[in-house]
Amino acid sequence: MKIVVQVRLFPDAGQEAALRDTLGLCNEAANLASSEAFGRRVYGKQALQRITYGRLKAMGLSAQPAIHVARKVAGAYATLKANILAGNLGKPGSKRRRKAESKPIRFRADAAQPFDDRCLSWQIADRTVSIWAVGGRLNRVRFGCSAQQYAVLSAHRKGESDLVCRDGKWFLYATCDIPDVEVKEPDGFLGVDLGIANIATTNDGTRRSGKRLNRVRHRNQRLRAKLQRIGTKSAKRLLKARRRKEARFAADTNHRIAKQIVTEAERTGRGVALENLTGIRDRVRLRRPQRVTLHSWAFHQLGRHIAYKAERAGVALVHVDPAYTSQGCSACGHIAKANRPNQSTFRCTSCGFAEHADVNAARNIATRGAADWAAVSLPNAA
Incomplete structure (x- = not known):
């Protein structure tokens, strides 16, 4: 590679x-x-x-x-x-x-x-x-x-x-x-749900974001908007300086998250299952304040970092269809919009299973990852 x-x-x-x-x-x-x-x-x-x-x-x-x-x-x-x-x-x-x-x-x-x-x-x-x-x-x-x-x-x-x-x-x-590393046969998959409130959540229950990260992102948005309104030469100079700072912050955060995810998958002998992010900005419907966050965070960059780190470590990686991963129950498979009453809560209206919404979505992604991997690696299996 x-x-x-x-x-x-x-x-x-x-x-x-x-x-x-x-x-x-x-x-x-x-x-x-x-x-x-x-x-x-x-x-x-x-x-x-x-x-x-x-x-x-x-x-x-x-x-x-x-x-x-x-x-x-x-x-x-x-x-x-x-x-x-x-x-x-x-x-x-x-x-x-x-x-x-x-x-x-x-x-x-x-x-x-x-x-x-x-x-x-x-x-x-x-x-x-x-x-x-x-x-x-x-x-x-x-x-x-x-x-x-x-x-x-x-x-x-x-x-x-x-x-x-x-x-x-x-x-x-x-x-x-760098010489290619042979991909190891995974013993299951670490599902990763990407989102706004939590940038990356795994099916193990680890949520990588937190108030500090969102606080920095929102502060950057407010400062950028304020400087743009002022519009003076010094304000434009500060905007240019902050542009690099924000890009470095995003890249460093994404590198850290990707390294933690790939290291955990390698330690446990699993592969990594990610959502297919193609068209995420067109698919997702959000309120206006959330759109700024969606369009300003480098989700695609995070996916690339995870992909190349997984390749270097010989960790299997699959991209799965993200459809209904947030509305489907990871316990019984029931899909309903009512399963998710708010951003952080998942409560199945069929079997009563309850979990943090992002963790439930990550479990669905892990299940789809295992199924997709089996379909590719064992296409003739019964």
Whole structure:
């Protein structure tokens, strides 16, 4: 499996200026290639490379950076096409979709740029890199990382690395190819119900959220709304600074939750059963205050974190249909809207079984996970 390791670069003043010029030129070239692709309706990697290579070279790019610029542009259009087909930009004719389809994709001056091993070499033992730049190759650019990141880089780094400038800081996102771990046959499944009041609840009864987490989320929403109403330059500057802070908070929380879930499943020899989150924002009907929470929390990111951590640990993972998991009784299977009188309570109107609503839903997810796994692994079983 492939994972990305982020390391921080510490260039001196001259190196930083060269990196900034390099990133700026690469993205200026990307905008030229994007305009060419849009005007000619040519979006394939090879075809776009053929029609833009000479002009990109003339701008001052070497051979490999020019190729990577064309491929970056082609990849951006492929992503746009996939989003349109998935309906992520609205229905045909919608304002957002028309805007996306009516003009070429534009790249920021500091947008990420990929480098392969011909343009970027790692001296991992010395914690330095050598990287191509428009004014000549930069040698011995220092980088820093944790001990765990260093171990992964040393053993598994392979492929491209992306140069990123974010808030005035420089990073390399290095691709690492880690050997696949054989998935162990699970002895049952740990069901995980994802929600708003509790972000993740397992069928063991563990609820991962709590008042503190929701308090931080709501405080961030109030501060963001207040700053948006003020609208001054300083307010906009604070909004920009808080954007990164909120994203880091969400990512850190999701990493912690995912690690706890996968560790528990691995310890008990079980697999992990998750809801299929596709279209969750369209399926769920909520009051206006709750919609903000639903749309602001990275449920999909949490699902991705659980998936890749489970893959690294050899833990089986299945995604199940979430339909009626919150209304169905995990004891007798009876489904009724009246089974759930409020957000936290489940009380079966047929057999009288009572449990926390999220725990009951997680038990239903665990049951469906076991059934789906059996159907896939033992398709001919009686």
